[in-house]
Amino acid sequence: MGYDFIPQGDxxxxxxxxxxxxxxxxxxxxxxxxxxxxxxxxxxxxxxDLQMTFPNASWTLTESxxxxxxxxxxxxxxxxxxxxxxxxxxxxNSVGGEAYNQDLSQKRADAVKAYLVxxxxxxxxxxxxxxxxxxxxxxxxxxxxxxxxxMLTLVGTKQP
Numbered sequence: 001m002g003y004d005f006i007p008q009g010d011x012x013x014x015x016x017x018x019x020x021x022x023x024x025x026x027x028x029x030x031x032x033x034x035x036x037x038x039x040x041x042x043x044x045x046x047x048x049d050l051q052m053t054f055p056n057a058s059w060t061l062t063e064s065x066x067x068x069x070x071x072x073x074x075x076x077x078x079x080x081x082x083x084x085x086x087x088x089x090x091x092x093n094s095v096g097g098e099a100y101n102q103d104l105s106q107k108r109a110d111a112v113k114a115y116l117v118x119x120x121x122x123x124x125x126x127x128x129x130x131x132x133x134x135x136x137x138x139x140x141x142x143x144x145x146x147x148x149x150x151m152l153t154l155v156g157t158k159q160p
Contacts, residue, residue, distance in 0.1 A: 048152040052112070053145060056095070059107035061115055069112060072152070073119045083160075087127045087153045088112050094133040094142035106130025112150050125158055 050072065052065040061069065075081060090109030092101040109128035117123045136142040137149075 050112070050150050050152055052150045054108060054148040056145070056148070057104065059090075059104060059111045061111055066115065069115045070119065073116055073121055076116070076121050076125070083125075083157045084154055085125050085127065085156045085158050087129055087155045089135075089151045089153060090128070090130045091135060091147055091149050091151065092133045093144055093147040094136065096133075098132060102130055102132040104130075105132045108148075108150055127155060 050068055052061070052068055054060070076084070076086070088109045090105035090107070090112075092105045092108075094101075096104070106128065107130070109130055113123070113126045113128050116126060133142060133147065136144075136147045140146050
Protein backbone atom coordinates (compact mmCIF):
# COMPACT_ATOMS: atom_id res chain seq x y z
CA MET A 1 0.00 0.00 0.00
CA GLY A 2 2.80 2.42 0.87
CA TYR A 3 0.78 4.67 3.16
CA ASP A 4 2.47 6.07 6.22
CA PHE A 5 1.43 8.21 9.12
CA ILE A 6 3.52 11.20 10.08
CA PRO A 7 3.51 11.86 13.84
CA GLN A 8 1.92 15.06 15.01
CA GLY A 9 4.25 17.62 16.55
CA ASP A 10 3.35 18.10 20.20
CA UNK A 11 0.30 15.86 20.07
CA UNK A 12 -0.70 14.41 23.42
CA UNK A 13 -1.90 10.80 23.26
CA UNK A 14 -5.67 10.48 23.23
CA UNK A 15 -6.62 13.94 22.10
CA UNK A 16 -6.68 15.68 18.77
CA UNK A 17 -6.39 19.39 18.38
CA UNK A 18 -8.97 21.07 16.18
CA UNK A 19 -7.90 22.22 12.75
CA UNK A 20 -7.51 25.92 12.41
CA UNK A 21 -8.66 28.14 9.58
CA UNK A 22 -5.00 28.46 8.61
CA UNK A 23 -4.74 24.69 8.15
CA UNK A 24 -4.79 23.86 4.50
CA UNK A 25 -6.02 20.56 3.22
CA UNK A 26 -6.58 19.35 -0.28
CA UNK A 27 -10.17 18.21 -0.75
CA UNK A 28 -10.57 14.64 -1.87
CA UNK A 29 -13.75 13.56 -3.53
CA UNK A 30 -15.22 10.10 -3.49
CA UNK A 31 -14.77 7.27 -1.08
CA UNK A 32 -11.99 4.71 -0.84
CA UNK A 33 -9.38 7.45 -0.70
CA UNK A 34 -7.60 8.70 2.35
CA UNK A 35 -6.26 12.22 2.37
CA UNK A 36 -3.53 13.42 4.68
CA UNK A 37 -3.73 17.07 5.59
CA UNK A 38 -1.03 19.16 4.03
CA UNK A 39 1.26 20.70 6.63
CA UNK A 40 1.18 24.45 6.98
CA UNK A 41 3.04 26.59 9.50
CA UNK A 42 0.83 25.47 12.37
CA UNK A 43 -1.01 22.61 10.68
CA UNK A 44 -1.24 19.19 12.18
CA UNK A 45 0.57 16.23 10.72
CA UNK A 46 -0.54 12.65 11.03
CA UNK A 47 -4.21 13.51 10.60
CA UNK A 48 -6.04 11.43 8.00
CA ASP A 49 -9.50 12.19 6.67
CA LEU A 50 -10.98 8.76 5.97
CA GLN A 51 -13.46 10.30 3.52
CA MET A 52 -16.27 8.44 5.31
CA THR A 53 -19.40 10.50 5.62
CA PHE A 54 -22.55 9.33 7.30
CA PRO A 55 -26.22 9.84 6.58
CA ASN A 56 -28.00 12.08 9.07
CA ALA A 57 -28.37 10.47 12.53
CA SER A 58 -26.50 7.31 11.43
CA TRP A 59 -23.37 5.49 12.46
CA THR A 60 -23.76 2.64 9.97
CA LEU A 61 -20.90 2.16 7.52
CA THR A 62 -21.98 2.13 3.87
CA GLU A 63 -20.52 -0.37 1.40
CA SER A 64 -18.20 2.38 0.17
CA UNK A 65 -17.12 3.11 3.76
CA UNK A 66 -16.39 -0.59 4.27
CA UNK A 67 -14.12 -0.54 1.22
CA UNK A 68 -12.27 2.41 2.76
CA UNK A 69 -12.05 0.56 6.08
CA UNK A 70 -10.68 -2.52 4.28
CA UNK A 71 -7.93 -0.38 2.79
CA UNK A 72 -7.25 1.12 6.20
CA UNK A 73 -7.04 -2.37 7.69
CA UNK A 74 -4.36 -3.26 5.14
CA UNK A 75 -2.46 -0.06 5.87
CA UNK A 76 -2.57 -0.58 9.64
CA UNK A 77 -1.36 -4.16 9.23
CA UNK A 78 1.67 -3.23 7.09
CA UNK A 79 4.91 -4.04 8.95
CA UNK A 80 5.96 -0.37 9.13
CA UNK A 81 2.62 0.54 10.72
CA UNK A 82 2.13 -2.53 12.92
CA UNK A 83 3.06 -0.79 16.17
CA UNK A 84 1.27 2.50 15.52
CA UNK A 85 -1.61 3.54 17.76
CA UNK A 86 -4.29 5.68 16.18
CA UNK A 87 -7.26 7.67 17.37
CA UNK A 88 -10.51 7.33 15.48
CA UNK A 89 -12.35 10.61 15.95
CA UNK A 90 -16.07 10.74 15.19
CA UNK A 91 -17.72 14.02 14.21
CA UNK A 92 -21.20 15.35 13.53
CA ASN A 93 -22.63 18.43 11.94
CA SER A 94 -24.33 21.02 14.14
CA VAL A 95 -27.87 19.76 13.50
CA GLY A 96 -29.31 18.35 16.74
CA GLY A 97 -28.56 18.84 20.40
CA GLU A 98 -25.10 18.85 21.91
CA ALA A 99 -25.56 15.67 24.00
CA TYR A 100 -27.13 13.80 21.08
CA ASN A 101 -24.31 14.81 18.72
CA GLN A 102 -21.68 13.82 21.27
CA ASP A 103 -23.21 10.35 21.59
CA LEU A 104 -23.64 9.99 17.82
CA SER A 105 -20.04 10.98 17.11
CA GLN A 106 -18.80 8.40 19.63
CA LYS A 107 -20.96 5.73 17.96
CA ARG A 108 -19.43 6.61 14.59
CA ALA A 109 -15.91 6.23 15.94
CA ASP A 110 -16.85 2.99 17.71
CA ALA A 111 -18.44 1.59 14.51
CA VAL A 112 -15.22 2.14 12.55
CA LYS A 113 -13.15 0.58 15.34
CA ALA A 114 -15.46 -2.44 15.53
CA TYR A 115 -15.14 -2.97 11.78
CA LEU A 116 -11.34 -2.73 11.89
CA VAL A 117 -11.11 -5.11 14.86
CA UNK A 118 -13.43 -7.60 13.15
CA UNK A 119 -11.01 -7.54 10.22
CA UNK A 120 -7.88 -8.21 12.26
CA UNK A 121 -6.57 -4.89 13.60
CA UNK A 122 -5.72 -5.29 17.30
CA UNK A 123 -8.16 -3.25 19.38
CA UNK A 124 -5.42 -2.00 21.70
CA UNK A 125 -4.00 0.02 18.78
CA UNK A 126 -7.29 1.89 18.25
CA UNK A 127 -8.61 4.64 20.51
CA UNK A 128 -12.01 6.21 19.89
CA UNK A 129 -13.18 9.73 20.69
CA UNK A 130 -16.45 11.44 19.88
CA UNK A 131 -16.11 15.15 19.21
CA UNK A 132 -19.76 15.92 18.51
CA UNK A 133 -20.10 19.08 16.43
CA UNK A 134 -17.21 20.91 18.13
CA UNK A 135 -14.76 20.61 15.22
CA UNK A 136 -16.43 21.48 11.91
CA UNK A 137 -14.25 21.39 8.81
CA UNK A 138 -12.71 24.86 8.45
CA UNK A 139 -14.54 26.95 5.90
CA UNK A 140 -17.70 24.85 5.87
CA UNK A 141 -21.15 25.53 7.23
CA UNK A 142 -21.27 23.73 10.62
CA UNK A 143 -24.64 22.24 9.58
CA UNK A 144 -23.14 20.77 6.39
CA UNK A 145 -23.24 17.02 5.88
CA UNK A 146 -19.48 17.13 5.21
CA UNK A 147 -19.01 17.43 8.97
CA UNK A 148 -20.54 13.98 9.57
CA UNK A 149 -17.19 12.24 9.28
CA UNK A 150 -14.45 10.19 10.90
CA MET A 151 -10.84 11.32 11.18
CA LEU A 152 -7.81 9.21 12.01
CA THR A 153 -4.88 10.60 14.01
CA LEU A 154 -1.58 8.95 14.87
CA VAL A 155 -1.18 9.22 18.64
CA GLY A 156 1.86 7.08 19.28
CA THR A 157 3.37 3.63 19.11
CA LYS A 158 2.53 0.50 21.03
CA GLN A 159 5.30 -0.54 23.36
CA PRO A 160 6.41 -4.20 23.11
